[in-house]
Amino acid sequence: MPKNFDPKYSAKGGPSKGGSKSPGHRGHNAAEGAPKKARWNAGERADRAAGRPAGNDRPSSGQRSERPAYGDRPNRNDRPSSGGAPRTDRPSYNSDRPRADRPSYGNDRPSYGDRAPRTDRPSYNSDRPRTDRPSYNSDRPRTDRPSYNSDRPRTDRPSYNSDRPRTDRPSYGNDRPRTDRPSYNSDRPSYGDRAPRTDRPSYNSDRPRTDRPSYNNDRPSYGDRAPRTDRPSYNSDRPRTDRPAYNSDRPRTDRPSYNSDRPSYGDRAPRTERPAYNNDRPSYGDRPARPERGGYDRSERANSDRPARPTRSASDGGHSSNFYPDRDTKAHFAAGDDVVLERLEAIATTAAEVVGVSFGDLGLGENIVRELATLGAATPFPIQAATIPDVLAGRDVLGRGKTGSGKTIAFGAPLVEKLLENNGAKDRKMARKPRALILAPTRELALQIDRTIQPIARSVGLFTTQIYGGVPQYRQVSALQRGVDIIIGTAGRIEDLIEQGRLDLSEVVVTVLDEADYMCDLGFLEPVQRILRQTKKGGQKLLFSATLDKGVASLVKEFLINPAVHEVAGEDQASSTIDHRVLVIEHRDKSAIIGQLVDRQGKTLIFSRTRAYAEQLAEQLEDAGVKATSLHGDLNQARRTRNLQMLTSGRVNVLVATDVAARGIHVDDIDLVIQADAPDEYKTYLHRSGRTGRAGKSGTVVTLIPKQRRRRMDDLLERAEIEASFTNAAPGDTSVRDLAGM
DNA sequence: AAAAAAG
Incomplete structure (x- = not known):
């Protein structure tokens, strides 16, 4: 693996030292003079659990409001094991921040990272310290979040419970009022104290998108960011220290790990989808034309009547470029059906x-x-x-x-x-x-x-x-x-x-x-x-x-x-290095079986159909002592980036994700993909399963389905041209244990 | 259902 791709290498090109420069990072090596990392003590923990304000030794009062409902599950992401020290890292919450935004920070300027950026942007730091800060701040979920939750909890939260009928998860829906859900919203504190509802109206009306809580997370919010309090310290205490990442002298730090995410070469798993098909396809010679560009108008309709553009001679290229018409019998289908085009x-x-x-x-x-x-x-x-x-x-x-x-x-x-x-x-x-x-x-x-x-x-x-x-x-x-x-x-x-x-x-x-x-x-x-x-x-x-x-x-x-x-040529499922298994289970056994499947060494990626279930499952696994985290659209970007990085770096072995991670995401060495919810489309199956078995390595894909879905699953696999074995399974079965043992 | 915009 090239150095650039290896997280072990820092910007300086050498293996990184044991400590992290990131304040708040669990392995942080505080430099001389650096503020001492606060620690949670039993009292604070109790306070928190009881919803009482914390003592003065808390990093900042602002913090508190940010993670209200955190209750018993502080930052699940920061504590690999649900064991006992969860709180220990909590204090570092503050300092933790930098780390969270760091990723996104760097992301924006990857391109500029190592160029002489410093030179041309002196003004950045000095001239308008305040100006850009804002944006910086907005990155940090924690701070702004407060006001937010409150407004939209309703919208998304509801779905939470409703999504998962108590029926299947008795233990879940009820004992966890949406208030504790925040665990993953930890970034959006607030509760009740958002008097400023006044602005809400306009807010809602402008953007009907009530369903986009996720991006709201990153938004600074509105005046009510008391949390600013911690900001100062951020800038003043170690202005330059944390900037590093920002500065060119440290670009490589994050880069490496990034690269390792997706080498994009080396690991091509030979496989093509459905080899033989009909070849008779109409040529595209007579397609309508390219529209003229006018002003930007999002309301512009896709298939509006546009003048046809002159077609190019079909003979001007050496390659055939035809598309095909309908494929055999499945010419007609209803929208929403999983069809093989x-x-x-x-x-x-x-x-x-x-x-x-x-x-x-x-x-x-x-x-x-x-x-x-x-x-x-x-x-x-x-x-x-x-x-x-x-x-x-x-x-x-x-x-x-x-x-x-x-x-x-x-x-x-x-x-x-x-x-x-x-x-x-x-x-x-x-x-x-x-x-x-x-x-x-x-x-x-x-x-x-x-x-x-x-x-x-x-x-x-x-x-x-x-x-x-x-x-x-x-x-x-x-x-x-x-x-x-x-x-x-x-x-x-x-x-x-x-x-x-x-x-x-x-x-x-x-x-x-x-x-x-x-x-x-x-x-x-x-x-x-x-x-x-x-x-x-x-x-x-x-x-x-x-x-x-x-x-x-x-x-x-x-x-x-x-x-x-x-x-x-030759990249078909048959030549794949992936072993496909379907476990036919009782719905009530699902979490138990998943728990047994992930009880292993390698990296596991679990797909769930909804964000709520992804979150729930991750929490559940963590509570069971498994190092797990989640990736889905309800998380703010900083956390999304960080959580994915946690799997890449090995800080967790299990990542529960929605289909946001189904396509393109590359993480080395994922040897087991579990589909907690079967996909509806064969393509989704192919992309999800493609997260493993890369680079010619072997991988296993386990799909859990209730028996009534068997037929549907059969059809889907057929469309995907995948051969899979179906097995009836219950918790503790050897079939389950064997899978975990591989 | 999920994803994708918000200084």
């Missing part, structure tokens, strides 16, 4: 074909080739060898390759090379507009992609920046103002910045949609279309996904011209 006919590249081929042979420049080698990609993988030439040739490309099969480099490396050719770093003007855009469905994936692309871009003097929500936009905006070449992000924030006039995509000549089929799902398609329409007319479009199918037809039709379609 026709696959795209693709040029299949085999591993044998790329033997002896180098990145240089494919057309990449020296610097990029060298950087790829540094990243661990010495020679191209099939999907890379297949798509790189076409991307460099300026063609639109559709690529199907399992995530982790080198897909990111397959589009990232040639994209960088392309930008370089077009005028490149040479005539870089200060406020240049971005020329490439990479869209991902989740923030974590956007982060991961940037971790791979950024070093490649930097090797030739290009800059990248992430544009995604859940974190203050200040740094993203200032990065844009300084000028970046490549934007990697999620739809919401990108649209937001466009609307604010802070992001101009008019010079974007290359656009990539990762997990393209997913980006075409209901809810994503329209934003994606609006964004694509903002990019430069005639710009190149690259669509990638492990399950690329006709679902992307609408996008292809509007935005791509005679695309080359590529896939890797």
